[in-house]
Amino acid sequence: MTAWEDLVTTALLGTDRRPPTTGGPRREAPAALLDEAAVATVRRRAGLRPARAARRPEPAPADPRPALPASAAHRLAMLLSDRPGTAPGGRRGSSPDLMELLPQWLAAANARGFAAPPQSLPALLDAARGRTDLRPAALAFAGPRALWLARLNQDWRFALRAAPGGGTTLPGPEDAEGTRQLWQEGLFAERVALLAALRARAPEAARELLAGTWATERAEDRLMFLDSLRTGLAAGDEPFLEQALSDRSRNVRTTAAELLSALPGSALAGRMAVRAGVCVAVDRTGDGPVVAVEAPPECDPGMERDGVVAKPPAGRGERSWWLAQLVEAAPLTTWPARLGGRTPGEIVALPVADGWQGELHAAWCRAAVRQRDAEWARALLGVPAAPEAGGPGAVSLAERAKLLGTLEGAERADWVAGFIGAHGLSEAFQLLGMCAVPWSGPLGRSVVDALNIARDAGSYPWSFSGVMGLAERCLDPAEAGRLDALLAVPDEREDASPGAGGYWAEAFQRLVTTLRLRAAMLAELDTPAP
Known part of the structure; x- marks a missing residue:
């Protein structure tokens, strides 16, 4: 030295x-x-003694799923190697954004049960590392070999965290002793994964397993375990959840109350119905029936035990805060009997006195979402062509989107198509995100027609870039041929923005090219293996 x-x-x-x-x-x-x-x-190098050889890793596990067709494997390599960019001047150009098609490709490949090509696994894991939205589909497609690779590369450790139990093999349904031992001795992630898996196949057994150690669990662990009861929630869970209402942790109590309120027949739901019913009634003393609201004067200990949070957020009045929580947790079946036998649509149409309409309807919106009540959701959404885009009950785009989630796919798409036909695309982006892919024919046509109207108005397409991006991923590929007429540069009006027609032609060219590429992707996945 x-x-x-x-x-x-x-x-x-x-x-x-x-x-x-x-x-x-x-x-x-x-x-x-x-x-x-x-x-x-x-x-110096010659003088070093050789170190003991490290133990070789175990061979990668086999993946029994069928291999991808060769053309689909080539397409996957292209999608993974794409580097999105923009044309000069910040424009996207007319070329498809391949990385934005990767989630759809992965969903289609997983639906067909294909295994990932081994040579694509590193690039696939790198893509999932950079985009958390890709991880569930990418790891499902990558299969067990992704976890094997993740143990050898620190950059891919996220795959182990995302896998149930950190990639640990969970005991089978018949292995009662293995289940008991893992629950008693396993790491927290392993126990969460075990409880979730058991809850999916045997809800009662999972609840009994949790109840056996509930008193000794940490508060933050109890909260995570309690959240697993959302899967398969049923009346049999009520006694356990009622006990959780007395838990030391406020978060645990709140979650237990939320779960109980999603069971309309539970005792908590009944107590909330009584409390909310006292606050809301029909006043017939005037020219016509009006919904009268009297917010609770205090938040008593019983209300707090049932999950009502006493302290409101900043800028919110106490009484309106308590009222909203009571109405949200009360079964929606309470109101027809309480309000003169009216249907949900008739109840929502009633005027509400003293400026309480927004607060009351917003609470009913949250109750409809929590209880998955499609009839109340329809009433609160109203007809899509209503003069006010918000409908009679929803108070925001977020509320409308959540209400749409309670409807069946076809009805949801028809409502959004009607909304776009009446109000255009300015408020439709969040609603479109709730619709199944590919979009139905009426919904797809309403989006294209609205884009065409915007083009004819002479504005730049950048204001609609979000909707255009959704259309590239969500329009039915069969619609590509119908869009050819939109590829030409239109004659510019005198009041149009300079060059807007060319930008629109470029955007529609990218849309058509992307749709045809998606059609080719699906055809490649359906190619019979040699």
Whole structure:
């Protein structure tokens, strides 16, 4: 080491100030120094004792799923290697964004049960590492070999965290002793995965397993375990959830109350119905029936035990905050009997006195979403062509989107198509995100027609870039041929934005190209294997 340090010192000081110790008079000092360093390097490396060989990793597990067709495997490689960019001036150009098609490709491949090509796994894991929205579909497609690779590369450890139990093999349904041992001795992630898997196939057994150790679990763990009861929630869970209402943790109590309120026949739902019914009634003293609201004067201990949060958020009044929680948790079946035998549509149409309509209808919206009540959701959404885009009950786009989630796919698409036909695309982006892919024929036509109207108005397409991006991913590929007429650059109106027609033609060209590419992707996945 001393000789090596001398060489380093000489190199730092310079050979003019400190000549090397070797070399003849005819050799230049810098070359002599480098020769000496090379000899010293070989000597140091040759003098090291070989380390004990590391244990070889176990072979990668087999993937029994069928292999991808060759054309589909080639397409996957193209999607994974794409680097999205923009044309000069910040424009997207007319070329499809392949990375945005990867989630759809993965969904189609998973639906057909294909295995990922081994050579594509590194790129697939890299893509999932950079985009969390890809991870569930990418890891499902990558299969068990992705977990094997993740144990060998720190950059891919996210795959182990995303896998149930960190990739640990869970005991089978018949292995009662293995289930008990893993629940008693396993790591937290393993226990969460075990409870979720058991809840999916045997809800009562999962609840009994949790009840056996509930008193000894940490508060944050109890909250995570309690959340697993959302799967298969049924009346049999009520006694356990009622006990959880007395838990030491406020978050646990709140979650237990939320789950109980989703069971319309539970005792908590009955108590909430009584409390909410006291606050809301029909006033017939005027010219016509009006819904009268009297918010609760206090939040008593019984209300707090049943999940009502006493302290409102900043800027919110206490009484309106308590009222909203009571109405949200009360079974929706309470109101027809309480409000004169009216249907949900008739109830929503009633005027509400003293400015309580927004608060009351918003609480009914949340109740309809929580209880998955399609009839109330229809009433609160109203007809899509109503003069006010918000409908009679929904107070925001977010509320409308959640209400749409309670409807069947076809009805949801028809409602959004009617909304776009009446109100255009300015507020439709969030609603479109709730519709199944590919969009139904009426919905797809309404979107294209609205885009065409916007083009004819002479505005730039950038205001509709979000909807255009959705259309590229969600329109039925069979619609591509119908869009050919939109590819030409239209004649510009005098009041149109300069060059807008060219931008629109480019955007529609990208849309058509993307639709045809999606059709080719699906055809490749359906190609019979050789």
